[in-house]
Amino acid sequence: xxxxxxxxxxxxxxxxxxxxxxxxxxxxxxxxxxxxxxxxxxxxxxxxxxxxxxxxxxxxxxxxxxxxxxxxxxxxxxxxxxxxxxxxxxxxxxxxxxxxxxxxxxxxxxxxxxxxxxxxxxxxxxxxxxxxxxxxxxxxxxxxxxxxxxxxxxxxxxxxxxxxxxxxxxxxxxxxxxxxxxxxxxxxxxxxxxxxxxxxxxxxxxxxxxxxxxxxxxxxxxx
Amino acid sequence: xxxxxxxxxxxxxxxxxxxxxxxxxxxxxxxxxxxxxxxxxxxxxxxxxxxxxxxxxxxxxxxxxxxxxxxxxxxxxxxxxxxxxxxxxxxxxxxxxxxxxxxxxxxxxxxxxxxxxxxxxxxxxxxxxxxxxxxxxxxxxxxxxxxxxxxxxxxxxxxxxxxxxxxxxxxxxxxxxxxxxxxxxxxxxxxxxxxxxxxxxxxxxxxxxxxxxxxxxxxxxxxxxxxxxxxxxxxxxxxxxxxxxxxxxxxxxxxxxxxxxxxxxxxxxxxxxxxxxxxxxxxxxxxxxxxxxxxxxxxxxxxxxxxxxxxxxxxxxxxxxxxxxxxxxxxxxxxxxxxxxxxxxxxxxxxx
Numbered sequence: 103x104x105x106x107x108x109x110x111x112x113x114x115x116x117x118x119x120x121x122x123x124x125x126x127x128x129x130x131x132x133x134x135x136x137x138x139x140x141x142x143x144x145x146x147x148x149x150x151x152x153x154x155x156x157x158x159x160x161x162x163x164x165x166x167x168x169x170x171x172x173x174x175x176x177x178x179x180x181x182x183x184x185x186x187x188x189x190x191x192x193x194x195x196x197x198x199x200x201x202x203x204x205x206x207x208x209x210x211x212x213x214x215x216x217x218x219x220x221x222x223x224x225x226x227x228x229x230x231x232x233x234x235x236x237x238x239x240x241x242x243x244x245x246x247x248x249x250x251x252x253x254x255x256x257x258x259x260x261x262x263x264x265x266x267x268x269x270x271x272x273x274x275x276x277x278x279x280x281x282x283x284x285x286x287x288x289x290x291x292x293x294x295x296x297x298x299x300x301x302x303x304x305x306x307x308x309x310x311x312x313x314x315x316x317x318x319x320x321x322x323x324x325x
Numbered sequence: 326x327x328x329x330x331x332x333x334x335x336x337x338x339x340x341x342x343x344x345x346x347x348x349x350x351x352x353x354x355x356x357x358x359x360x361x362x363x364x365x366x367x368x369x370x371x372x373x374x375x376x377x378x379x380x381x382x383x384x385x386x387x388x389x390x391x392x393x394x395x396x397x398x399x400x401x402x403x404x405x406x407x408x409x410x411x412x413x414x415x416x417x418x419x420x421x422x423x424x425x426x427x428x429x430x431x432x433x434x435x436x437x438x439x440x441x442x443x444x445x446x447x448x449x450x451x452x453x454x455x456x457x458x459x460x461x462x463x464x465x466x467x468x469x470x471x472x473x474x475x476x477x478x479x480x481x482x483x484x485x486x487x488x489x490x491x492x493x494x495x496x497x498x499x500x501x502x503x504x505x506x507x508x509x510x511x512x513x514x515x516x517x518x519x520x521x522x523x524x525x526x527x528x529x530x531x532x533x534x535x536x537x538x539x540x541x542x543x544x545x546x547x548x549x550x551x552x553x554x555x556x557x558x559x560x561x562x563x564x565x566x567x568x569x570x571x572x573x574x575x576x577x578x579x580x581x582x583x584x585x586x587x588x589x590x591x592x593x594x595x596x597x598x599x600x601x602x603x604x605x606x607x608x609x610x611x612x613x614x615x616x617x618x619x620x621x622x623x624x625x626x627x628x629x630x631x632x633x634x635x636x637x638x639x640x641x642x643x644x645x646x647x648x649x650x651x652x653x654x655x656x657x658x659x660x661x662x663x664x665x666x667x668x669x670x671x672x673x674x675x676x677x
Binding site: 219220221223224225226227228229230231232234238239242243245 | 372373374396397398401402403404406408410411412413414423424427428466467470
């Protein structure tokens, strides 16, 4: 048995990059959603939640159109990096950012909402500016939200299939993530390799979710 | 002394706050009135937590008007809220250091820990503190920002009686030692009387009175409108203890004896005497158990309800308010200028 573990490492790398980027990019969006009184908020919330309900192939299809080297974004990317967004790791990251967005934004938004204005007003009255207050008070107090967001985003990106299939294809080392590899192994009746990768993904996903629920249970116990 | 200039008009649920007034800031200014009068909203506007209300200026510094808005963290105004709002992710020392680091010049955490007796608590997490302890930390933390003004929004109302007595001296020390002006929202007459030198009364978003606390508290109509117990506020000095254990207190109208030790000899105290606890006699009564019988002169007489009357009496330089029935007032022939005696049944330190 010569199992190819490259798809596993690629998948872990993708999930890690996407999780890190989304925690940074999702924070201002979640913060805005939690605190705004704008009439636009419900629309923005709905768009953010779209990846939860859309078939990944639909999302992938639109992304494929946008990533196309002849489309504005696609051609801009080519002129910037010399590479296409379609069928590349960069494109996969970009697609996953959208695909996993709700899994970052929703836990953060709910953590920020729970926070309320009291701690931030206290921080302001002690001389902390908005960014200072966010970094030293809001973010530490929302740490559970960040943990949940990180775990869910990571786990959800691990299992991504449809979007990758549409925009990434199946290029070893570039876009051949674990779910695609398993699909191909099953197609070619290589059940041994499929078992191995599936088993790893199953165990990994279970362990990640277990960690999340253990943390949550401990939190409830303390409250 | 700095003036706080307010020209505010803003709509809120249930009332419109409309204030056009200059408050000379010195000592504690009580902001007093029933719930829903707009007291807390006023503090939030002054702190900068609500904007778009109108014009707020602190001395020559404009904090808010149509064009400018100084955000709360640049106003150097500390807020002490009803709940202590300590940061749960920091211990007591961490909470204090948070404020000290952001002050210019940085505040002295250790000195403050000593001043507020917080050494035994300094490594504790806020959730392990009692309500009184947490509020003490909150006061110390507010002071560490070297504020130019401290806003207190019912800081004692979440505490029980015993805890309040623990915290009050710290607020008094803040007033007397730190010399930072304080705006103090409350609906407790006792706190008003004990802490404040001047007070602003609010009802339904409008100012109904402003002036020295003793004057405002003595004005019956304020007490009636705010639904508080009418009474009088006296400044007095504890002069000593009698051999049989009574505390002797002197004020300009005479000497009062009370079985409760209200302070050490020499201590200046503020007394609150409820109007109901004052009786009036034309001639000095004999054979009566009351200890405190003082000569007085009727100043004004006003009806207070269908069968009662409020009599304001001058007793030395002080004014005493008595609530009696109209029938008694008539029977005694009370009128401005009439000499009589007041019988003070009980006095309390100006606190609850």
